[in-house]
Amino acid sequence: TVQEARTLLSSKNVRVNCLDENGMTPLMHAAYKGKLDMCKLLLRHGADVNCHQHEHGYTALMFAALSGNKDITWAMLEAGAETDVVNSVGRTAAQMAAFVGQHDCVTIINNFFPRERLDYYTKPQGLDKDPKLPLKLAGPLHKIITTTNLHPVKIVMLVNENPLLAEEAALNKCYKVMDLICEKCMKQRDMNEILAMKMHYISCIFQKCITFLKDGENKLDALIKSLLKGRASDGFPVYQEKIIRESIRKFPYCEATLLQQLVRSIAPVEIGSDPTAFSVLTQAITGQVGFVDVEFCTTCGEKGASKRCSVCKMVIYCDQTCQKTHWFAHKKICKNLKDVYEKQKLEAAKEKSQEETDGKSDVNSSCSNAEQPGAEVGVSQEESSAKDPVEEEKEPAGSEAGLAGVQDAPAAPQVSEE
Ligand SMILES: [Zn+2]
Numbered sequence: 001t002v003q004e005a006r007t008l009l010s011s012k013n014v015r016v017n018c019l020d021e022n023g024m025t026p027l028m029h030a031a032y033k034g035k036l037d038m039c040k041l042l043l044r045h046g047a048d049v050n051c052h053q054h055e056h057g058y059t060a061l062m063f064a065a066l067s068g069n070k071d072i073t074w075a076m077l078e079a080g081a082e083t084d085v086v087n088s089v090g091r092t093a094a095q096m097a098a099f100v101g102q103h104d105c106v107t108i109i110n111n112f113f114p115r116e117r118l119d120y121y122t123k124p125q126g127l128d129k130d131p132k133l134p135l136k137l138a139g140p141l142h143k144i145i146t147t148t149n150l151h152p153v154k155i156v157m158l159v160n161e162n163p164l165l166a167e168e169a170a171l172n173k174c175y176k177v178m179d180l181i182c183e184k185c186m187k188q189r190d191m192n193e194i195l196a197m198k199m200h201y202i203s204c205i206f207q208k209c210i211t212f213l214k215d216g217e218n219k220l221d222a223l224i225k226s227l228l229k230g231r232a233s234d235g236f237p238v239y240q241e242k243i244i245r246e247s248i249r250k251f252p253y254c255e256a257t258l259l260q261q262l263v264r265s266i267a268p269v270e271i272g273s274d275p276t277a278f279s280v281l282t283q284a285i286t287g288q289v290g291f292v293d294v295e296f297c298t299t300c301g302e303k304g305a306s307k308r309c310s311v312c313k314m315v316i317y318c319d320q321t322c323q324k325t326h327w328f329a330h331k332k333i334c335k336n337l338k339d340v341y342e343k344q345k346l347e348a349a350k351e352k353s354q355e356e357t358d359g360k361s362d363v364n365s366s367c368s369n370a371e372q373p374g375a376e377v378g379v380s381q382e383e384s385s386a387k388d389p390v391e392e393e394k395e396p397a398g399s400e401a402g403l404a405g406v407q408d409a410p411a412a413p414q415v416s417e418e
């Protein structure tokens with residue numbers, strides 16, 4: 001137990017890094033068994049997080065990643081675990097975790113970027129008078145660097161919500177520092193292409209922000225709009241796709257395996273088809289395979305979005321802010337999507353009541369049974385100022401009129417159109 005271990009560790013005669021017959025330390029055992037408190041206790045008592053005496057060269061980080069425990073993986077990284085160490089068959093902790101399907105741990109390892117590495121740039125180096133990065137920018141920049149959501153809209157939102165970052169001079173400094181980190185990642189002995197690509201990509205988005213900021217007062221909202229604007233035929237955000245493709249293409253180390261792999265996956269895909277550059281990039285950098293089972297916000301790509309557009313029920317958002325931001329683009333296709341949704345629903349209902357010959361009323365009643373429960377859309381029950389598709393749920397009066405009636409549902413949320 002943790003209590004017992006604590007008592008034992010307070011004695012001077014205990015070596016916290018003792019090894020068992022396989023070369024495993026107590027920390028490795030605790031990590032593998034998913035005992036977070038025990039890991040923390042051992043680390044506090046000086047357990048060596050990079051001990052490499054295991055018979056197959058496993059480290060505590062590898063055991064943590066294999067166990068799939070995200071908190072322990074994180075704790076090992078924060079304690080200074082090296083991510084590039086390989087086991088006896090040449091695999092890193094991230095590769096081992098990917099091999100056994102612990103993708104959350106892969107994401108955590110690949111995106112770990114200790115604050116100290118950024119703080120290096122907040123002190124003047126060599127002949128520099130001023131640091132490359134003002135200290136006040138290190139926090140906000142670190143937040144963006146460590147994000148696992150690489151959606152360009154999300155990155156611009158993070159910039160936009162911080163007044164320190166959302167100005168030309170600050171972004172100029174930030175993107176140059178990111179470029180330096182990218183270079184370092186590629187030139188260090190243990191090359192880290194994933195981190196290099198991520199830094200480069202975020203740097204490119206920052207440079208886009210600068211271009212838009214130059215156009216006048218706060219123009220980041222305009223950038224977000226450009227990123228979300230869909231083409232007339234199907235609402236596909238062409239500009240967003242092009243920006244991401246262009247960023248990848250501009251990666252300055254053309255010999256990088258990761259770059260070649262990305263280009264191979266993206267180049268043959270016609271714009272508007274799957275996979276999108278965003279999904280290919282996300283998969284390469286975070287290790288996230290596909291987008292199954294989890295709902296992603298249509299606006300910002302954030303995981304776990306659950307608020308559905310109540311008119312078409314075909315898109316989901318984090319919250320009302322994301323819905324409002326997207327409305328100018330979505331309203332053009334919402335009605336079409338709604339028709340698709342209705343059709344799907346009708347098809348499903350028809351199949352159900354296939355045996356009933358006069359099944360018309362049955363079709364309709366099963367339709368209304370299939371309505372989404374109110375809880376799912378309850379973003380803004382309290383707001384009465386305008387009609388909002390997120391909450392506006394017109395219950396059909398008569399089942400038949402109901403289908404047509406929704407068509408007239410006011411489609412404009414309280415999004416301003418100016
Ligand atoms: Zn969102």
Ligand SMILES: [Zn+2]
Nearest residue numbers: 309311312334
């Ligand atoms: Zn809709």
